[in-house]
Amino acid sequence: MTSITSTTLSDGRELIYFDDAGSTADRAAGPADLRGLPPRGEPGEVRFDALTGEWVAIAAHRQTRTHLPPADQCPICPTTPNNPSEIPAADYDVVVFENRFPSLGPALGSIPDHGTWGTKGPAYGRCEVVSFTPEHTGSFSNLSETRSRTVIEAWAQRTAALSALPGIKQVFPFENRGADIGVTLHHPHGQIYAYPYVTPRAAVLGAAASSFHESSGGRETLTGSLLRAERQDGSRMVMEGENFSAYVPFAARWPLEIHLVPHRHVPDLAALSGGEKDELAHVYLDLLKRVDALYPTPTPYISAWHQAPLDPALRASGYLHLQLTSPRRAADKLKYLAGSEAAMGAFINDTTPESVAARLRDVVVPPASSATRASTAEGVPA
Structure with missing residues (x-):
């Protein structure tokens, strides 16, 4: 079992240690954050x-946030005498803490359901940082399965906790990986945003899912039906397991886009069973290793966990799934969102989903467990 210990930083922010199963770390007595940070400011707008x-967050205070510091000044490495970091401990496994420069929060509350021109209010919500490892270099794909499982437990625990906060409408765990994506810290980490509104992308996905669910009389989900169709077709499947499958979607928008979907309809990571989390720890690592094996250098990506919004009208049809995307269209080329994509939201993909899926299936990765196998275009079970 993952051990969970909560503490408070010197400016009042919460920090939570998630220690690997079997860890003997004792966090009960500290260590304390001795930096004496100033009180936290008010939220943006x-x-x-x-x-x-749509709602737009105005967070001008983030202009002063830390940007690509040298390794000996990394704010999420363990604390040393020369680097009193955000994490007071001399070592850790996984840590989650409130962002010092949040886009949303720290105050909590509700915003209006609807607005007009000139409507504004506090940027309620919460933004958290998830540090995957005390090691400054590497990436998620380098983690052990034990550590991957701890991160998944952290995502699930924080999803449940943040969903229960007043005014929160959606919880979004994600990872921005690579300078080409715009990361501000090299240390392997992700984030979790708890929004006071349903985000535009989630609203579009939710409306489509809700319409499909209603038209089936509440018997089927849109994501579940797409998973079934992709498995039956087989040409875009990347891998299949007992509880999870990954595929390149039929109408992929990005040069590299993979959806990882649980076979069981669940709204969020908190609803996964222990066995499902165990398999996800392996499957997710396998998927990331395949993505990194496509080119000689690590692939920039956004790993986005789509969870059902908390709005009851959208939650029944909402279906947990990962959308992992990358703008990399060749070893030395990136896809930029220019006129059609950025201005019109009309994507034009430079690759075919079938060829990308074939490449992901064929790359050489460390041997997988019996729970997961790479599928082929022929003979994919329904």
């Missing part, structure tokens, strides 16, 4: 865009 009906 959210403003209503009447042209689109």
Whole structure:
């Protein structure tokens, strides 16, 4: 079992240690954060865009956040005498803490359900950082399965905790990996945003899922039906396991796009069983290793966990799944979102989903456990 210990940093932010199963670490007595940080500031703003009906966060205070510091000044490495970091301990396994420069929060509350031109309010919510390892170099794909399982437990625990906070409408764990994505810290880490509104992308996905669910009389889910169709077709499957499968979607938008989907309909990571989390720890590592094996250098990506919003109208049809995307279209080329994509939201993909899936199936990765295998275009079970 993962050991979970909560403490408080010197400015009042919460920090939580998640220690690997079998760890003998004793966090009960500290160590304390001795930096004497100033009190936290007020949240930024959210403003209503009447042209689109969407909320926009205004977070000008983030202009001063830490940006690609040298390794000996990394804020999420363990604390040393010369680097009193965000993490007071001299060592750790996985740590989650409130972001010192949050886009949302630290205050909590509700924003209006609807707005007009000029509607604004505090940017309620919560932003957390998830450090995957005390090691400054490497990436998630380098973690052991034990450590991967600890991260998944952290995602699940934080999803449940953040979902229970007042005013929260959606919880989003994600990882930005690589300078080409725009990371501000090299240390392997991810983030979790707890929004006071349903985000535009989640609203679009939720509306489609809800419509499909209603048209089936509540018997089927859209994501579940897509998973079934992809497994039956087989040409875009990347891997299949007992509880999870991964595929390149039929209408992939990005040069590299993979969806990882549980076979069972669950709304979020918190709803996964222990056995499902165990398999996910392996499957997710396998998928990331395949992505990194495509080119001579590590692949930049965004790993986005789509969880059902907390809005009851969207939650029943919501279906947990990962969308992992990368703008990398060749070893030395990136896809930039220019006129059609950025201005119109009309994506034009430079690769075919079938060829990308074939490459991901064929790359050489460390041997997988019996729970998961790479599928082939022929003979994929329904």
